[in-house]
Amino acid sequence: MEGQPQKTVVLDTSMGEIEIEFYPDYAPKAVENFLTLVQKGFYDGTISHRIIADFMAQFGDPTGTGRGGKSCWGEPFQDECTWKLKHTGAGIVSMANSGPGTNGSQFFITLGPAAWLDGKHTVFGRVTRGMRVLKRIGAVPCDKDDRPVHEVALKKASVSTSVRQPRPAVPA
Secondary structure (H helix, E strand, C coil): CCCCEEEEEEEEECCEEEEEEECCCCCHHHHHHHHHHHHCCCCCCEECCEEECCCEEEECCCCCCCCCCCCCCCCCECCCCCCCCCCCCCCEEEECCCCCCCECCCEEEECCCCHHHCCCCCEEEEEEECHHHHHHHHCCCECCCCCECCCCEEEEEEEEEEECCCCCCCCC
16 A cells, blocks of 8 residues: 655755655644745755754754754744654653743754653654764764854755655554
């Protein structure tokens, strides 16, 4: 039995490619925001401005400071947290925010379990290819403010459509 077409995004980083699949049934606004920003080239040429070993790598701020970026609508949007999607391990893609209802363009990819974020950050996807690349990004040395000492660039993000067997949101 063949699955339905699904949009995926490939992040072409300076350390290799990472492919992400999405959960539009659980986080439709976050997925729409991310895909729209990717299609507009918003993330192209940006950097990872924050990496914390065994926790997460953060992207999506065009200023590179951790304080920039807007949603595709030009204003923050509400969280879409669900207990069906959790920060269970490495490779979970989630919206970065500064409190409830402050989602913009910034996102992070977990490098390990982060249960304390459940219910506070919208999970909207997961890495399907490139976990070794993600692991290498997580090993980049950082300064005291968690900024990478060596630049980790997101050279280009692109949308593609693939047909795959649907997988459960949470491993059984």
